Amino acid sequence: MSQWRRVLAAGLIGGIAATVFTIIWGILLLFKGMEPIQISIQEASISGMLTGALCTFRKLTGAKSTFFCTLLGSMIFLIFNGFSPWNINLEKNSIDAGLGTFLVIILTIWSARKALTGIELKSFDRDEIEILAIRIFKGIGLLFFIIIVAFPFVYMVITSLKSQMALLTNPTDLSISFESGLAVLIKSYHEVWTTFNFQRYIWISTIVSVGTVGITLSLSILGAYSVTRLRFPGRIWLSRSILIIYMFPAIVLVIPLYSIFSQLQLRNSLIGLFIVYPATTLPVALYMLKGFFSTLPAELEEAGRIDGCSRLGVIWRITLPLSLPAISSVALYVFMIAWNEFLFAFMFLDDPNIFTLSRGMVSLNSSEVPRQYLMAGAVMVTVPVMALFFWFEKYLVSGLAAGSVKG
Amino acid sequence: MMSHSPQAKSEARLAYAFLLPTLLVVFSIVLVPVIANFWISFKTVELSDLRPPKPIVKIQVSKWPKKQGDSFVFRYRIRNSSQKFPLKNIMIRHQLPDGMLVKETDSRCSLLLNELRCVFDNWPAKYREKILHKFIIDKAFKTSKKNFKNSVIKVSADTDNILTNFNFTLKNYVKILTNPEFFFVLKTTFLYTLLGTLGSLFLGLFAAQLLNQRFTGRGFLRGLFLFPYVAPVIAVAFTWVLLLDPFSGTLNTMLVKIGFLSEPLNLFGQRYVLLNLFGFEMKFPLALSTVIAFESWRYFPLAFLFILARLQAIPNELYEAAKIDGASPIQQFLFITLPQISGIISVMFLLRFIWTFNKFDDIFLLTGGNAGTRTLTVDVYEQGFALADLGAGSAVAVIIFGLLSLFMILYFRFLPLGEEE
Incomplete structure (x- = not known):
């Protein structure tokens, strides 16, 4: 029997997969509000191993055999768990226990098949073993990343939809109750929007961010054009210092700016932000546009000059249309920085009438404000950026790539 | 390596013009603060010191004159708002209503036309004083007590700006x-x-x-x-x-x-x-x-x-x-x-x-x-x-x-x- 290595491998993968999926289903049950639950890792891994091994052993392919295999695996899983997997009696709650068993087993079989695709293991082939190990590693890795990245955001949304009572009585219950109707469900949003005045802050944030984008773009397009296309004494020195200034932390500037702006009465005002934000985004924008402009063929502009365009005409008619994608990236990136900015908004703004969203969020972070309000605020701050991100993902990704380092 | 042809000069001029706004913004919001940060780090500055000391003047009227020829006594209650810093060259300018004749006033004060003007050299920190003025009113005096108390007093003073003075220390x-x-x-x-x-x-x-x-x-x-x-x-x-x-x-x-x-x-x-x-x-x-x-x-x-x-x-x-x-x-x-x-x-x-x-x-x-x-x-x-x-x-x-x-x-x-x- 030359198949035994493959069966062994399938058993190993089955064991790992069944354990992982059992833990995940158990946690999902907890999030559904079920308890007490129990995750029996030993039982799960042994039944997973058996399922994986047996299914490969029988050389099962095709729909009919998948059905048989799932049935067999589920039986093994249930028997090992004494017919109450996750401490849930199959007869009393056949949906949670039964569906869980079914999903764990089918995913286990699927994982084992997927991992062993194209792998024969007729002998101890180093390549095949490595490929197998890498596949297992990648599978776990993908799950790991999806969970750690998505879970905080899911948690943010769910918490914002729950009531204070529900959050405190059972923190692991992440189920959303639709019973009391939509008004109750989105109460936190309503409160944050009206009582905590986020309807105003969202406008202020928008105005500040769009204004910053406008100022930054108009200055940086001219600046980057000069640095790449015009020759003047100090050009090299200047383009080098852009990068250095770009790395200056805001915290080094905050005390002097606070002191100076306080004395100039600019501190508690949006004008102050309109001065500071472009200053922090200008170096990034210059750096990104400089990189892009230098990839444009200069001949086009020269042709425009020969045809009688002024410099500004050339920029307006030739450079700008050609670099529209790059400019969109810069605009989105600058918008993102301004929208997400926290330090200066926090230090400069005291008057609740001119808070930006970030600053408004700080006033939600108090022991007197229920935490679902804080999360509703967080969702409101996040959604606009995310919406932009998804609409213009291509631009933003290239913007991130060009800006590369800010953050 | 730079040519000095007129063309190159105009190109350079254009470049500077294009770069000027950027340089101004970056200069004033990044470079100046960095230097200011060094400066402040050698000074004793506290957060509350950012509020500059202010001279404060309030009018106190003891008895409101009834008729022509009555004497009219009022006081300035003056104060330096700062607990730490002196005020220098303080000048108080008070536009008086018509019909007030000066009888007796502080040596530091004088009446110029209808303007009562008081000049002080120095108010140390926490300084407080009451300054007495005695007037006699004639028939042109028509203002009410409330209007008089709220009349505009212009006060100016030099303050030693904590950020710009030249006292340095390594204490920080x-x-x-x-x-x-x-x-x-x-x-x-x-x-x-x-x-x-x-x-x-x-x-x-x-x-x-x-x-x-x-x-x-x-x-x-x-x-x-x-x-x-x-x-x-x-x-x-x-x-x-x-x-x-x-x-x-x-x-x-x-x-x-x-x-x-x-x-x-x-x-x-x-x-x-x-x-x-x-x-x-x-x-x-x-x-x-x-x-x-x-x-x-x-x-x-x-x-x-x-x-x-x-x-x-x-x-x-x-x-x-x-x-x-x-x-x-x-x-x-x-x-x-x-x-x-x-x-x-x-x-x-x-x-x-x-x-x-x-x-x-x-x-x-x-x-x-x-x-x-x-x-x-x-x-x-x-x-x-x-x-x-x-x-x-x-x-x-x-x-x-x-x-x-x-x-x-x-x-x-x-x-x-x-x-x-």
């Missing part, structure tokens, strides 16, 4: 450097910076490996993996804080319920947790580790994006050749992939190192710098605003500036091409 640096806590802050900063950078690079490398091959849903996952970086820091920081809360946070409760922990861990609030490793008791910095984990989580997308872009650019022939030569997948990774991405990884390392070093928002929002997570940047806030000593805060900022300059010198030395990328 002594205060910072002799504080034993400071070296703990330095250590925390370097641990946080180094491990946060390495963590985000490692996660980024791992994630990039995962998404290097084509499969359904790859585009979606690439978008998803950028979430932590794109979302506003304030939203994700507060989410983490709630999620990891020791009393009613979901993660702690969950880990206790599935039996992984025996009691909840205060991940952002506990400085150390005692670990027992092979019989050795070890103090494990808990809050700092959580903050480093957050940092790695939030910034891995950047490393991911760059490493993925680099991975996609590796020509497939390299791998095919390696396969023919009998290299196993792990060997291919070690001897082809790693050397190909080592360049971008070292660039990312230096840049992320600098940026993590500069980071303030994240730690400030997560722990407020408590529980052994205070880095230099958070210390600037702590000294300057929480303890209200702007001078000391600036001194810390100068130290940050110095270290940062050092990193940048290293950066430009080791990566002479860095600016071209």
Whole structure:
């Protein structure tokens, strides 16, 4: 029997997969509000191993055999768990226990098949073993990343939809109750929007961010054009210092700016932000546009000059249309920085009438404000950026790539 | 190398004109503050000192005159608002209503037409005085008591601006450097910076490996993996804080319920947790580790994006050749992939190192710098605003500036091409 290595491998993968999926289903049950639950890792891994091994052993392919295999695996899983997997009696709650068993087993079989695709293991082939190990590693890795990245955001949304009572009585219950109707469900949003005045802050944030984008773009397009296309004494020195200034932390500037702006009465005002934000985004924008402009063929502009365009005409008619994608990236990136900015908004703004969203969020972070309000605020701050991100993902990704380092 | 033809001159002039607004903004908001920061770090300035001392004058009327010929006595109650700083060359100008004839007034005051003018050389800090004026009214006097009390008094004074005077001291640096806590802050900063950078690079490398091959849903996952970086820091920081809360946070409760922990861990609030490793008791910095984990989580997308872009650019022939030569997948990774991405990884390392070093928002929002997570940047806030000593805060900022300059010198030395990328 030359198949035994493959069966062994399938058993190993089955064991790992069944354990992982059992833990995940158990946690999902907890999030559904079920308890007490129990995750029996030993039982799960042994039944997973058996399922994986047996299914490969029988050389099962095709729909009919998948059905048989799932049935067999589920039986093994249930028997090992004494017919109450996750401490849930199959007869009393056949949906949670039964569906869980079914999903764990089918995913286990699927994982084992997927991992062993194209792998024969007729002998101890180093390549095949490595490929197998890498596949297992990648599978776990993908799950790991999806969970750690998505879970905080899911948690943010769910918490914002729950009531204070529900959050405190059972923190692991992440189920959303639709019973009391939509008004109750989105109460936190309503409160944050009206009582905590986020309807105003969202406008202020928008105005500040769009204004910053406008100022930054108009200055940086001219600046980057000069640095790449015009020759003047100090050009090299200047383009080098852009990068250095770009790395200056805001915290080094905050005390002097606070002191100076306080004395100039600019501190508690949006004008102050309109001065500071472009200053922090200008170096990034210059750096990104400089990189892009230098990839444009200069001949086009020269042709425009020969045809009688002024410099500004050339920029307006030739450079700008050609670099529209790059400019969109810069605009989105600058918008993102301004929208997400926290330090200066926090230090400069005291008057609740001119808070930006970030600053408004700080006033939600108090022991007197229920935490679902804080999360509703967080969702409101996040959604606009995310919406932009998804609409213009291509631009933003290239913007991130060009800006590369800010953050 | 510059030609001096008229054409070149006009080109240079145009360039300066284009660059002028940018330079002005950057100059006034970046360079001036950096210099001002050095300046303040050598001065004794507290947060409350930013409110300049003001001369305050109030009118006090004891008895309101009834008829023509009555005497009218009123006082100025003058005061220096500052508890610390004197006022100099104070001038009070008070436009009096018609029909007031001076009978007796303070030696420092005089009447010029209808304007009562008082001049003082110096009001020391906390200075208070009452100044008496006696007048006689005639028939032209028609104003009411209320109007008189609210009449406009113009007061001007020279203040010695705390920020612009020339008193310097080394006190701030002594205060910072002799504080034993400071070296703990330095250590925390370097641990946080180094491990946060390495963590985000490692996660980024791992994630990039995962998404290097084509499969359904790859585009979606690439978008998803950028979430932590794109979302506003304030939203994700507060989410983490709630999620990891020791009393009613979901993660702690969950880990206790599935039996992984025996009691909840205060991940952002506990400085150390005692670990027992092979019989050795070890103090494990808990809050700092959580903050480093957050940092790695939030910034891995950047490393991911760059490493993925680099991975996609590796020509497939390299791998095919390696396969023919009998290299196993792990060997291919070690001897082809790693050397190909080592360049971008070292660039990312230096840049992320600098940026993590500069980071303030994240730690400030997560722990407020408590529980052994205070880095230099958070210390600037702590000294300057929480303890209200702007001078000391600036001194810390100068130290940050110095270290940062050092990193940048290293950066430009080791990566002479860095600016071209």
